[in-house]
Amino acid sequence: MNGVHDMGGMHGFGPIQYEANEPVFHADWEGRALAMALATAAWRKWNLDAFRNQIEQIPPPEYLRMSYYEKWFTAATGLLLQSGLIARAELETGKPAPGSSKAQPALTPAQVPSMLRAGALAARDVPIAPRFRPGQPIRTHNTNPPGHTRLPRYARAKQGVIERDHGVYVFPDTTAHFAGEKPQHVYSVRFTARELWGEQASPRDSVYIDLWDDYLEPA
Amino acid sequence: MSSPDHGHQHDHQAVPSDLALRVKALESLLVEKGLVDPAALDAIVDKYERQVGPRNGARVVARAWIDPAYKQRLLADGTNAIAELGYGGAQGEHMVVVENRPQVHNLIVCTLCSCYPWSVLGLPPVWYKSAPYRSRAVIDPRGVLREFGLHLPEETEVRVWDSTAEIRYLVLPERPAGTENLDEEALAVLVTRDAMIGVAKLPAVSHGAAA
Numbered sequence: 498m499n500g501v502h503d504m505g506g507m508h509g510f511g512p513i514q515y516e517a518n519e520p521v522f523h524a525d526w527e528g529r530a531l532a533m534a535l536a537t538a539a540w541r542k543w544n545l546d547a548f549r550n551q552i553e554q555i556p557p558p559e560y561l562r563m564s565y566y567e568k569w570f571t572a573a574t575g576l577l578l579q580s581g582l583i584a585r586a587e588l589e590t591g592k593p594a595p596g597s598s599k600a601q602p603a604l605t606p607a608q609v610p611s612m613l614r615a616g617a618l619a620a621r622d623v624p625i626a627p628r629f630r631p632g633q634p635i636r637t638h639n640t641n642p643p644g645h646t647r648l649p650r651y652a653r654a655k656q657g658v659i660e661r662d663h664g665v666y667v668f669p670d671t672t673a674h675f676a677g678e679k680p681q682h683v684y685s686v687r688f689t690a691r692e693l694w695g696e697q698a699s700p701r702d703s704v705y706i707d708l709w710d711d712y713l714e715p716a
Numbered sequence: 717m718s719s720p721d722h723g724h725q726h727d728h729q730a731v732p733s734d735l736a737l738r739v740k741a742l743e744s745l746l747v748e749k750g751l752v753d754p755a756a757l758d759a760i761v762d763k764y765e766r767q768v769g770p771r772n773g774a775r776v777v778a779r780a781w782i783d784p785a786y787k788q789r790l791l792a793d794g795t796n797a798i799a800e801l802g803y804g805g806a807q808g809e810h811m812v813v814v815e816n817r818p819q820v821h822n823l824i825v826c827t828l829c830s831c832y833p834w835s836v837l838g839l840p841p842v843w844y845k846s847a848p849y850r851s852r853a854v855i856d857p858r859g860v861l862r863e864f865g866l867h868l869p870e871e872t873e874v875r876v877w878d879s880t881a882e883i884r885y886l887v888l889p890e891r892p893a894g895t896e897n898l899d900e901e902a903l904a905v906l907v908t909r910d911a912m913i914g915v916a917k918l919p920a921v922s923h924g925a926a927a
Contacts (some may be wrong), residue, residue, distance in 0.1 A: 505827030505878065506855040510847035513863050519841050521765045526739040528765065531839075532757035533743060535806075545882075549829055565830060565845045570739055582751060591741045593749045603752050609759040616809040616835075619882035647880045649827055651854065663810070663883055683881045685812075690874075694855055702874040704854050707881035 498643050499650060501557035506651040506694070522566075530570040536604040539612050543576050545619070546673035550645040551575050621665045621680040627710070629684060633659045634716040637686075637708065645673035648712045652704075656716050657688040660705060668709055681710040769838035772803045773886055774907035776813075776836060778900045781891045791815055794886065798836060808835025808884055814877060815888045816914070821868055823861070823876045823914035824885045825853035831879035833886050837909055844913065854878055864915040887914040894921035 504510075522528040538548065551572035555563065563571065577583045582601060587594050604612065629635055639654035640646075647669045661684065668679035686708050690698035746752035776798055780787035790797035794811035798804060804811075811833060814822040826832065827850050832840035843849055852860050857874045861867070868874065877885045889911040895903060898921075910916035 503828055504847055504851040505853075507847075507851040510851050513843050513848045513860065514846065515843050515864070516841070521769075521839055522761070523842075524736060526736040528761035529743055529757060530739050531764070532760035533739075533746065533752060535760055536752055536756055537746075552829065561847065565842070567735060570735070570742070574742060577746075583745060583749070587745055587749075588742070591745055593745065601751055603750060604756045605753055606755040606759045609756055609763065612806075613760070613763060614805040616804070616806040618809050620810060647828060649878065649880060651827075652878075663812075663881070666882060669881075683883070685883075698855075699858065699870070699874065701871070702857065702876070704876045704878060706878045707883050709881070 498553060498645065499641055500553045501560050502553050503650050505649045526570075527564075527566040530566045530573070534569045534573040535612075537573060537577060537582075538617075539604045539608070540601050542580050542582075542601075543675075544667075544672050545617055546645060546667075546669040547675065548572055548576065549669075550673040553645065619666045621667060621678065623665055623680050625665050625680060625682065627662050627682040627684075629659045629662075629682070629710070629713060629715070631659050631661055631684075635659060635686060635713045636716040637712055638714065640712075642670065644670060646670050646712075648708060649706070651693060652688060652706050652708075655688055655692055657686040657692070657706075660685040660687045663707065666709070668711060670709075670711070679711075683707055683709050684713075686713070764834075764839050768834060770836075770907075770909035770912065771904070772801075772838075773833070773836035773909070773912045774904040775801055775900075776803070776886070777888055777907045777912065778904035780813075780888055781895075781903055782900050787888075790888070798886075803835045805835055807831070808833050810883045811836070811886060812877075812883050813886045813888050814875065816890050816917075818890070819871070820873045820875060821861075821914065822885075822887045823853060823857050823874065824879065824887060825850060825876060826879040827851070827854055828878075828880055831884065833884035835884075836886055837912060841909070861915060864910070866916060887912050889918050892918040892920050 552568050555568060555571055578585060584594055636656050637648060637653055663683040665680050666683045668681055671677050671679045685705050688704050690702035691700060693704060747754055780790050790813050794813040798811050816822055830840055830845040854876050857876050858868060879885055906918055908916060911918050
């Protein structure tokens with residue numbers, strides 16, 4: 498979707514605010530929000546793409562106001578509601594409603610190290626032929642899907658060159674909507690800064706973007 | 717970039733005062749429903765507060781500086797070379813390492829969200845996740861680097877890596893001058909998070925300064 502999350506190339510957000518010796522969390526609730534999002538994601542009832550898509554549903558003014566962990570908290574709450582694991586009335590009262598709970602075993606402390614060590618593998622070991630090869634010129638689609646996508650607006654309808662083939666990965670545009678993994682090759686694609694931004698950009702610079710087969714056509 | 721003295725105007729200041737309460741309320745609800753074990757949340761918080769952080773990445777960089785064969789493996793297959801040192805997993809499942817050289821400077825960003833190599837750098841700092849960095853790193857990388865105090869010559873090639881997929885990037889900074897006699901451990905101490913994102917270079921070490 499053409500959301501405010503797709504920020505590459507926007508102006509007007511002001512200088513970068515750097516904090517020296519920044520703590521990992523600025524308040525206890527940030528760590529709890531992160532941990533709840535990870536502990537509930539461990540059920541695999543939703544995937545990382547669905548989580549990102551959920552964040553993208555936050556209306557733009559709210560998205561810009563919220564901190565990173567408030568967005569995480571909002572997305573995790575939304576997915577818990579949508580999956581029926583909690584009800585809105587329960588959120589309001591803070592108390593479980595009778596008969597509302599669908600049993601999902603809680604992640605145990607003993608499972609945390611292995612969960613974080615394993616991560617969530619998005620690569621798929623399936624024999625799918627690449628449509629492109631390193632060195633090949635490509636053009637990205639001119640597309641404006643209303644759903645989740647990882648083709649940034651600034652890189653649509655642009656010409657680039659395949660730099661390397663990362664292998665086969667699930668396709669966010671479908672997995673985010675629980676519409677199947679549609680595994681396909683992901684490539685690092687090199688775009689010159691001038692192709693993306695015009696003459697204002699340095700002739701020496703480039704942006705490398707990881708893109709799925711379905712975003713590309715031969716140039 | 718604002719000076720550290722004025723560096724506290726982060727967007728988390730705009731957080732509604734009841735947010736901490738709402739997070740607490742959700743946790744209580746999930747615990748009461750048996751969906752979450754608070755001790756598991758403690759373990760996750762502890763992991764990212766105390767165990768995972770840029771020291772991991774610094775060890776990878778220092779090893780690459782002293783061991784050319786390791787460096788070769790690291791640049792060819794980041795995931796497996798990093799796993800040799802015991803790092804991997806969440807948000808480091810698929811790693812690519814890009815090397816800074818005198819003529820090439822690499823910079824990492826995620827314009828669409830906040831993708832970051834947790835397994836080697838820990839959780840990302842606020843500025844990395846913020847709109848100013850995400851919006852401008854791709855359109856004006858040299859301007860962004862100037863805000864960090866890094867002025868690159870015109871002839872340097874800047875490569876920006878936008879982490880749009882599940883591949884996570886780490887910059888291998890140039891080994892600073894004056895470090896020829898340092899061992900791996902002493903080298904690792906010199907490596908900063910910002911240099912591994914690509915918003916800083918590592919300064920030369922003057923003789924006698926390194927401990």
